[in-house]
Amino acid sequence: MAIxxxxxxxxxxxxxxxxxxxxxxxxxxxxxxxxxxxxxxxTYRWLGSVPRMREWGTGRVAEGLRTESYSVENLKYEAxxxxxxxxxxxxxxxxxxVRVAELAARAATHKDYLLAQLLMNGATDGFNxxxxxxxxxxxxxxxxxxxxxxxxxxxxxxxxxxxxxxFKAALKLAIAALxxxxxxxxxxxxxxxxxxxxxxxxxxxxTALEAVNASILNNTSNVxxxxxRVIAFPWFTELTRWYLLKTDGVIRPFIxxxxxxxxxxxxxxxxxxGFRREKFLYGVRARxxxxxxxxxxxxxxxxxxxx
Numbered sequence: 001m002a003i004x005x006x007x008x009x010x011x012x013x014x015x016x017x018x019x020x021x022x023x024x025x026x027x028x029x030x031x032x033x034x035x036x037x038x039x040x041x042x043t044y045r046w047l048g049s050v051p052r053m054r055e056w057g058t059g060r061v062a063e064g065l066r067t068e069s070y071s072v073e074n075l076k077y078e079a080x081x082x083x084x085x086x087x088x089x090x091x092x093x094x095x096x097x098v099r100v101a102e103l104a105a106r107a108a109t110h111k112d113y114l115l116a117q118l119l120m121n122g123a124t125d126g127f128n129x130x131x132x133x134x135x136x137x138x139x140x141x142x143x144x145x146x147x148x149x150x151x152x153x154x155x156x157x158x159x160x161x162x163x164x165x166x167f168k169a170a171l172k173l174a175i176a177a178l179x180x181x182x183x184x185x186x187x188x189x190x191x192x193x194x195x196x197x198x199x200x201x202x203x204x205x206x207t208a209l210e211a212v213n214a215s216i217l218n219n220t221s222n223v224x225x226x227x228x229r230v231i232a233f234p235w236f237t238e239l240t241r242w243y244l245l246k247t248d249g250v251i252r253p254f255i256x257x258x259x260x261x262x263x264x265x266x267x268x269x270x271x272x273x274g275f276r277r278e279k280f281l282y283g284v285r286a287r288x289x290x291x292x293x294x295x296x297x298x299x300x301x302x303x304x305x306x307x
Contacts (some may be wrong), residue, residue, distance in 0.1 A: 004148045013097075016265045017104045020107035026107035027231055028115055030247050031197065032256035033293055037074055042257055044130065045069040070130050074259040077110065079103060080193040080283035089196050100282055106282045107262050115254060116235035116292040119199060119243050122292075122300060123151055129295040136300040141226075143184025150299045152177060161240065162206060166220045167211035170222065171198065174244040174299040189296040195248025196228035200235040208242070240304070246297040253298040260287040 035042065035298045039089045056062070081103060083096055121127045122135035129135045131142050134288070138149040156162045162170065181189045208230045214222050228244070245253045267281040 013100065013266060014264050017100060019132070020104035021108045021264075024105045024166055026108055026112050028111035028254075028256060028290065029061045031115060031199075031245060032066040032111075032253060032254040032290065033250070033252045034256045034258055037259040037288075040259075041071055043069055043071040044255075045282050048186075070128075072257055072289050074287050074289050076259060076285070076287045078283060078285045079107060083280045083282065085280060092166070103282065103284060104264075107286075110286075111256065111288070111290055112233065113217075113235055116233045116283045118242075118254065118290065118292060119233070120236060120238060123297075127292075129292045135292045135295050135298070137295075140295060145182045145184055146186070148181055148296075150177060150181070150295055152299060153304055157304045157306055159305040162207060164207050164210040164214065166303070167204070167207050168217055168222065168224055168300050170242075170303070171211060171228065171244065173251065175227070175303050177299050178244060178246060178297070183296070189294070190246055190249075193227060197245045197247050198228050198230045198242060199245060199306075200230060200232055200242040201239045202234050203239050204230045204242060205230065205232040221276045230270045238302075241300065242304045244299040249294065249297055251294050251297075253293050253295070255291050255293045257289040257291060259289075262286040283304065 003305060081099060118127065118135070123137065125134060127134055129137075129140075131140055132140060136151045138151045139146045140150065152170075152173055154162075154166070154173060156166045175193050178196075179188070179190050179193060183189050193287050198208050198212065210229050211217065211224070212230055213221075213225060214227055247253070263285050265281075265285070
């Protein structure tokens with residue numbers, strides 16, 4: 001039986017896969033600091049602050065890194081499609097090719113998915129930042145910082161979600177909390193309210209856009225107009241919770257530990273699987289890790305229905 005070449009048997013499929021992969025819209029590049037990894041595990045001891053400039057006086061005063069540290073192991077990820085030879089022979093409309101394009105899109109957005117999991121679980125025990133407590137916590141302490149919180153709540157009138165005015169009020173609180181965060185030397189972490197991103201569930205997206213972009217809210221000039229960018233993550237399951245991130249620091253709220261980039265492999269008619277089982281395999285593989293960076297650049301805001 002002759003195999004109809006739908007492009008699934010040609011090297012062109014690999015270039016098509018990566019064209020789709022590169023074209024998929026993703027956000028992790030803006031929310032993470034990329035660290036090139038050259039081993040199975042990386043240890044970070046530099047998440048404390050560096051010294052402030054001082055008058056020279058009697059000479060230099062060298063200060064080492066803080067003792068706070070944590071290690072992050074790279075993880076291996078894969079996704080594989082199995083296609084029967086007969087399905088390829090009968091594929092007159094390129095439906096299987098569409099599935100491979102979907103595989104490319106899923107692979108491209110996987111790091112965004114991992115970010116969504118870190119955000120959703122950030123207040124849970126075990127999902128810890130470098131200071132040893134959960135990433136979103138009301139009891140962060142680092143050196144001379146004092147006790148600090150990046151875990152906020154606000155009462156709203158409607159259980160179905162906030163109004164644009166209520167979202168604006170929550171955003172003001174979140175910005176104030178972020179700007180108040182201090183490093184381990186007691187110095188402010190965020191110098192300006194720049195590089196701000198609101199990450200919201202899809203159900204809150206239009207409300208957040210209105211709160212951030214409208215020039216007038218509730219017959220009053222909106223002083224927060226344009227202060228932040230709004231993006232929606234479809235993986236959020238808690239629909240009354242959102243996150244404010246500062247993304248223009250040298251170290252961002254999250255770290256993308258890049259060990260081995262995504263690769264695409266096809267095993268077709270000349271492979272063992274293709275000969276013995278008449279099964280063709282199309283798969284992706286990568287090694288990396290998305291983990292927590294500076295908790296001082298992230299605030300979790302939850303809406304509670306007012307009683």
